[in-house]
Structures are given as structure tokens and as C-alpha cells.
Amino acid sequence: MSLFEHLAVLLALVLAAGFLSLTEISLAGARKIKLKLLAQAGDERAQKVMVLQAPSAEFFAVSQLGLNAIAILGGILGEGAMRPFFLDWLSVVYSGPGRENVAFVLSFVFVTTLFVLFSDLMPKRLAMIAPETTAMAVIRPVLLIIRIFKPFSWALNLVANMLFRLFGVNMTREDRITFDEISAVVEAGAQAGVLQKQEQHFIENVFELESRTVTSTMTTRENVVFFNLSEPEDSIRQKIAQHALSKFPVCDGVIDRVIGYVDTRDLLVRLLNNQSQFQLNESSIRTVLMIPDTLTLSELLDRFRATKETFAIIINEYALVVGVITLSDIMVTVMGRWGSPLEADQQALQRDDGSWLIDGSTPVADMKRVLELESLPEEEHYETAAGFMMFMLRKVPKPTDSVEYQGMRFEVLDVDHYRIDQLLVKRLERGAASPPQDTPAVAQRM
Structure with a gap:
């Protein structure tokens, strides 16, 4: 064969190997979700790609068989064709010993570079740009190749499966999405x-909503405004006027003895019907939804949907009221606070020096988002910024108590009846020594 014929055969082998590399990466990288959408839109090629992806071992056996055979054949032909050419070229500039070895090295480097560049690197990069489109474009010739080489792929997969069973390798592919x-x-x-x-x-x-419990979003016990069963009308009117709330719990003396709740719309209807006086009785008190404090926000949404309620009382394992929650509270968790800028930023305020003032009731997820933290230590033990500080301090906090974690100092600014009202969060200077992230430092002033 002449040099031109050798080069033509070598070029054909390179293109064949490039095609196999292209199809291998595109079939492996094609996303099932996108393929399903394309199949639902009427593209039958997408359905064929998904069918081939399920028993993908059959195609990969053919692909690897072809790639290895082409690489070996290309090396044999390339070395035989290119070594005489490089030898003649070297004879012009060098006629000493070792020309054969140099010509062999040059032919080897040339053929290897040709295959790596045009049969491996470039086809795979092209396939990764649009794997679904590429997979659908090559699916028909791929199915034809599989049909031709089916006996060889069956034999290879048989041996491979026997080896996998011997070593106890599970070949079941999990398609779960986390x-x-x-x-x-x-x-x-x-x-x-x-x-x-x-x-x-x-x-x-x-x-x-699946991971956050109701206590992370509730109105806490000390902030709950409720009516006593025997509360006079003037006091009820005053509470309604002072607090922009639509629902108020009704209790018998203390907050832990909940009877039900009152919807202010019912009281408004009474006033519109010229009933100037109203009392808390069976006709005005509604049955309240009682939920445990271990419920997640997602589970509470299901409860609201089933009971057609939008208001619930949260109790702990001792049947003590820990707070109240409404459907609006859950929507705020999803959409963020709306209203004035002051209301929207009341839980986390950034100061001019870059530090943050964090309200103690700020949910952990919101605090992490504001401070750009990926995680906090043992988050399952607390729900709020105040809970984080109490967990880290291991005591009832006092003003100026502080914790250092991930290059930040969390300092207690204000405490009201053993409850942390506000934290000051500062980013430590780079020159300052900071402990490892998994062992936060705690500074306490007794």
C-alpha cells in the first residue's frame, strides 16, 4: 500500500473511533428527565435512547470492543506507514546511528496524538455540550452496530457479569434524585x-418545608396574644385594635388551657348587624386545631388542607402551649416577608461595618443564607439563632457571651428573661487565629 492509502485507512479508523467515543459519552450523559420531555413531545428517537440506556452494558461492550480493536489496528498501520516517511525525512538532516528508533518514536507520537485528539478528546467534548441532541442523532446507526456485533457483546457481558457476581458487585442502577x-x-x-x-x-x-418543623416559624408562647374566656368587651376591643391579627386563641385563665379561637371577622359581622355587644361563648368560639411541636411544615400544610383550617396551636409533649402558627406564616417561609422594608429586614440587619444584627428568633436556615454558611454543627438540635447559641454555650446565655465558628464571632447582645433577643455577628480578621471548623470556640464571661 502507498502512503496515501495508509493515510486514508488511518483517517477512516480515526473517524470510526471518534464516532464510538461521541456516542458513548452522549448516551451516558443524556439526562432522562429531558429525554422524557422530548419523548412526550413526539420524538421517537428520545424513547429509543431511554430504552438503550436501561441495558447500557450491551452498547458499552460493543463500544469498548470497537475502540480497542481500532486503536490496535491504527497503531499497527500507522507505525508501518509513517516510520518510512519519518526515516526518509531524517535522512536529509541526520545519517548517524539510531535513525530507526527516532523514526519509530516520531511515528508513535504522531499516531497517538492523532487518535487522542480526533478520536477521544474532541468527540467527547462535543458530546458533553449537548448530550441529548447528540444521542438522538446517532441512535439509529448505534442500534445497527449493536445488532451486527450482538454475539461478541453477549459473550463479553457474560464474562463480565460472572466476574461481578464473583466479587459481589451490585450492578443495579439507582435513579433516585436527592x-x-x-x-x-x-x-x-x-x-x-x-x-x-x-x-x-x-x-x-x-x-x-420537609425538613423544618413548625417551631421554626411559629409565633412563640411569650408573643401570643389571647383572650380570656371571661374577658370584658372593652379589653377585647383594645387587643383587636392594638394587634393586627385576624385570629386570637381563647383560654380559660392561662394560655395552656386553650378552649378555641376567635376569628375577628365573626366579631365584625356582629358589629355590622348592629350587635354592639358581644361575648365569648359557644357561638363565637371556633374549634382550634392542636398540633405537636414535632410536626414539619409540609405535614402542617396537609393538616390545613384536610381540616380547611388556617390557624393552629402548637403544644409540646407535656401539653403546654409553645406557640401558634398560621398559613400565612408558612407562606412567609416560602416567599419571604412582605410589607415595608423595615418589616422585611427586621430579623437580620447588616451594619455599615459589615457586621450583622440577628434576631434570636431567626430560623437557622435564614441565618445560614444571610451569613452564607453551608452548615452549622448538629443542626437537628435547634431551630433558631437563639437555639444555636444555647446549644454551643451549653448554659443559659448572658450578654457578651460569644461563640466563634467558621471565621465568625457570634456574640449575645441582649437577653430578656433568659431569652436571647439579639446577636451580633462579626467576621474575624484573617490574621486572627481561628479554631478548626468542626471544633468551635466558646468564649464566656461569667
């Missing part, structure tokens, strides 16, 4: 400009 994977996709969409930053927060907050 929250972390969805969060990563959403973040990638936000970075690419497909999703706005606000939309990204909405999606992440919806998934947080």
Missing part, C-alpha cells in the same frame, strides 16, 4: 440566568 441534586440544578439554573435569584430562593424554601 434534594442536594435538585438544589445544585436550581443553583446552576440561577447562575446561567434561567432562574432569577428570587425564584431560586422560592424553590429551595419549598423543599425546606
Whole structure:
């Protein structure tokens, strides 16, 4: 064979290997979710790709058989064709010993570079740009190749499966999608400009409903405004006027003896019907939904949907009231606070020096988002910023008590009846010594 014929055969082998590399990466990288959407839109090629992906071992056996055979054949032909050429070229400039070895090395480098560049690197990079489109474009010739080489692939897979069983390797592919994977996709969409930053927060907050308990969003016990069963009308009117609330619990003397709740719309109807006086009785008190403090926000949404209620009392294992929660509280968790800028930023305020004032009732998830922290130690033990400090301090906090974690200092600013009202969070200077992230430092002033 002439040099031209050798080069033509070598070029054909390179293109064949490049095609196999292209199809291998595109079939492995094609996402099932996108393929399902394309199949539902009527593209039968997408359905064929999904069918081939399920028993993918059959195609990969053919692909590896072809790639290895082509590589070996290309090396034999390439070395035989290119070594005489390089030898003649070397004879012009060098006629000493070792020309054969140098010509062999040059032919080897040339053929290897040719295959790596055009049969491996470039096809795989092209396939990763649009794996679904590429997979659908090559699916028909791929199915034909599998049919031709089916006996060889069957024999190879038989041996491979025997070896896998011998070593106890589980070959079942899991297609479960975790929250972390969805969060990563959403973040990638936000970075690419497909999703706005606000939309990204909405999606992440919806998934947080599964992990956040009702205590992270509730109105705490000390802030609950309630009516006594024997409360006079003037006191009821005053509480309604002072507090912009639509529902008030009704208790028999103390907050832990809940009887029901009153909807202010019912009282408004009485006033519109010229009933100037109203009392708390069976006709005005509604049955209240009582829920445990271990319930998640997602489970509470199901309860609200089933009972057609939008208001609930939260109790702990000792049947003591720990707070109240409404449907609006859950919506605030998803969408963020609305209203005036002061109301929207009341839980986390950034000062001019870059430090943060964090309200003690701020949910852990919101505090992490504001401070750009990926995690906090043992988050399952607390729900709020105040809970984080109490967990880290291991005592009832006092003003000026502080904790250092991940290059930040969390300091207690204000305590009201053993309850942390506000934290000051400062980022430590780089020159300052900071402990490892998994062993936070605690500074306490007795």
C-alpha cells in the first residue's frame, strides 16, 4: 500500500473511533428527565435512547470492543506507514546511528496524538455540550452496530457479569434524585440566568418545608396574644385594635388551657348587624386545631388542607402551649416577608461595618443564607439563632457571651428573661487565629 492509502485507512479508523467515543459519552450523559420531555413531545428517537440506556452494558461492550480493536489496528498501520516517511525525512538532516528508533518514536507520537485528539478528546467534548441532541442523532446507526456485533457483546457481558457476581458487585442502577441534586440544578439554573435569584430562593424554601418543623416559624408562647374566656368587651376591643391579627386563641385563665379561637371577622359581622355587644361563648368560639411541636411544615400544610383550617396551636409533649402558627406564616417561609422594608429586614440587619444584627428568633436556615454558611454543627438540635447559641454555650446565655465558628464571632447582645433577643455577628480578621471548623470556640464571661 502507498502512503496515501495508509493515510486514508488511518483517517477512516480515526473517524470510526471518534464516532464510538461521541456516542458513548452522549448516551451516558443524556439526562432522562429531558429525554422524557422530548419523548412526550413526539420524538421517537428520545424513547429509543431511554430504552438503550436501561441495558447500557450491551452498547458499552460493543463500544469498548470497537475502540480497542481500532486503536490496535491504527497503531499497527500507522507505525508501518509513517516510520518510512519519518526515516526518509531524517535522512536529509541526520545519517548517524539510531535513525530507526527516532523514526519509530516520531511515528508513535504522531499516531497517538492523532487518535487522542480526533478520536477521544474532541468527540467527547462535543458530546458533553449537548448530550441529548447528540444521542438522538446517532441512535439509529448505534442500534445497527449493536445488532451486527450482538454475539461478541453477549459473550463479553457474560464474562463480565460472572466476574461481578464473583466479587459481589451490585450492578443495579439507582435513579433516585436527592434534594442536594435538585438544589445544585436550581443553583446552576440561577447562575446561567434561567432562574432569577428570587425564584431560586422560592424553590429551595419549598423543599425546606420537609425538613423544618413548625417551631421554626411559629409565633412563640411569650408573643401570643389571647383572650380570656371571661374577658370584658372593652379589653377585647383594645387587643383587636392594638394587634393586627385576624385570629386570637381563647383560654380559660392561662394560655395552656386553650378552649378555641376567635376569628375577628365573626366579631365584625356582629358589629355590622348592629350587635354592639358581644361575648365569648359557644357561638363565637371556633374549634382550634392542636398540633405537636414535632410536626414539619409540609405535614402542617396537609393538616390545613384536610381540616380547611388556617390557624393552629402548637403544644409540646407535656401539653403546654409553645406557640401558634398560621398559613400565612408558612407562606412567609416560602416567599419571604412582605410589607415595608423595615418589616422585611427586621430579623437580620447588616451594619455599615459589615457586621450583622440577628434576631434570636431567626430560623437557622435564614441565618445560614444571610451569613452564607453551608452548615452549622448538629443542626437537628435547634431551630433558631437563639437555639444555636444555647446549644454551643451549653448554659443559659448572658450578654457578651460569644461563640466563634467558621471565621465568625457570634456574640449575645441582649437577653430578656433568659431569652436571647439579639446577636451580633462579626467576621474575624484573617490574621486572627481561628479554631478548626468542626471544633468551635466558646468564649464566656461569667
